[in-house]
Amino acid sequence: MSIKAENPRAWIEGLVQEFLANSPSNNLQNEAGDRAWDEALVGFASGADPIWQQYKEYVGAFHWTPWEVFNQHQPDEPVKAEELSVVSWVLPQREMVRKANLKQKKYPADVWARARIYGEQCNAALRNHLVDNLAQAGHPAVAPMLVSNWTVVNSQRFSYASSWSERHAAHAAGLGTFGLCDGLITAKGKALRVGSVVAKIQLEPTQRPYHDHRAYCLFYAEGTCGKCIDRCPVRALTEAGHDKEKCREHLVVTSQYVRETYNFVGYGCGLCQVGIPCESRIPVRAAREAYERGEIPPPPPPLA
Numbered sequence: 001m002s003i004k005a006e007n008p009r010a011w012i013e014g015l016v017q018e019f020l021a022n023s024p025s026n027n028l029q030n031e032a033g034d035r036a037w038d039e040a041l042v043g044f045a046s047g048a049d050p051i052w053q054q055y056k057e058y059v060g061a062f063h064w065t066p067w068e069v070f071n072q073h074q075p076d077e078p079v080k081a082e083e084l085s086v087v088s089w090v091l092p093q094r095e096m097v098r099k100a101n102l103k104q105k106k107y108p109a110d111v112w113a114r115a116r117i118y119g120e121q122c123n124a125a126l127r128n129h130l131v132d133n134l135a136q137a138g139h140p141a142v143a144p145m146l147v148s149n150w151t152v153v154n155s156q157r158f159s160y161a162s163s164w165s166e167r168h169a170a171h172a173a174g175l176g177t178f179g180l181c182d183g184l185i186t187a188k189g190k191a192l193r194v195g196s197v198v199a200k201i202q203l204e205p206t207q208r209p210y211h212d213h214r215a216y217c218l219f220y221a222e223g224t225c226g227k228c229i230d231r232c233p234v235r236a237l238t239e240a241g242h243d244k245e246k247c248r249e250h251l252v253v254t255s256q257y258v259r260e261t262y263n264f265v266g267y268g269c270g271l272c273q274v275g276i277p278c279e280s281r282i283p284v285r286a287a288r289e290a291y292e293r294g295e296i297p298p299p300p301p302p303l304a
């Protein structure tokens with residue numbers, strides 16, 4: 001029996017890792033021809049997981065469930081939510097990219113901005129690669145970030161939000177929890193890009209090794225840290241969280257810097273993703289050690 005039939009999760013993870021190992025698109029397009037990404041973290045969630053409905057209620061009605069986005073773009077493939085799975089992956093920033101950005105005080109390092117642009121092009125190619133391979137194997141699939149009606153909308157609660165959030169898909173697929181700065185903290189830290197596809201295939205979901213959507217952030221879990229606040233050059237981070245509008249305005253400013261300094265069209269920042277305890281690992285010790293043992297920590301006691 002082929003690995004595809006015997007262990008479809010391993011087959012799909014293999015597709016991701018082989019693509020990163022062999023695709024010419026995995027390149028920062030700098031003089032050295034550095035790779036953009038090493039290995040990915042891969043997780044799976046069921047299309048019927050109640051968390052998708054919770055996102056809809058919390059983020060807004062515009063946020064798609066896997067069934068909604070699949071149904072819009074594969075209308076000839078009638079499915080029930082439980083026949084769908086979400087494949088999500090995390091692309092951790094390479095050490096040399098993180099180190100370069102650590103030296104920056106206001107604008108992104110060249111390699112960081114390249115990872116944002118060319119690394120993301122590789123991520124888009126990876127999404128298409130999975131959609132094609134799954135379809136060839138009889139599992140039609142959709143990459144929500146690449147469909148024509150994916151959009152960003154104004155949100156009262158979040159300033160703005162999108163119809164599909166890769167970070168939320170990764171959280172659902174057991175890959176991480178959110179930090180004070182809104183970033184996703186994973187077993188490989190918070191400096192990363194994320195991707196996903198929705199496919200008509202039933203896969204055993206990855207168990208989420210956390211009970212709280214902020215379990216890996218020291219600020220929320222232990223009332224300490226806040227180091228990302230000091231890394232932000234424009235005070236877009238405070239103890240109240242992430243000011244998305246200030247952050248977006250700074251990203252616009254970085255585009256001029258990248259063009260004039262590095263001579264390509266790009267942008268980026270991510271200064272709050274390096275030089276902090278969650279840069280490349282889960283900083284909450286109990287959660288990290290439980291993760292390393294492959295255990296799920298017990299739920300916290302109810303508040304008195």
Ligand code: SF4
Nearest residue numbers: 179218225226228278
């Ligand atoms: S730097 Fe500290 S406060 Fe900020 S996201 Fe990471 S763990 Fe949380």
Ligand code: SF4
Nearest residue numbers: 232247269270271272
């Ligand atoms: S990405 Fe940059 S501007 Fe945005 S919060 Fe992080 S450090 Fe601040």
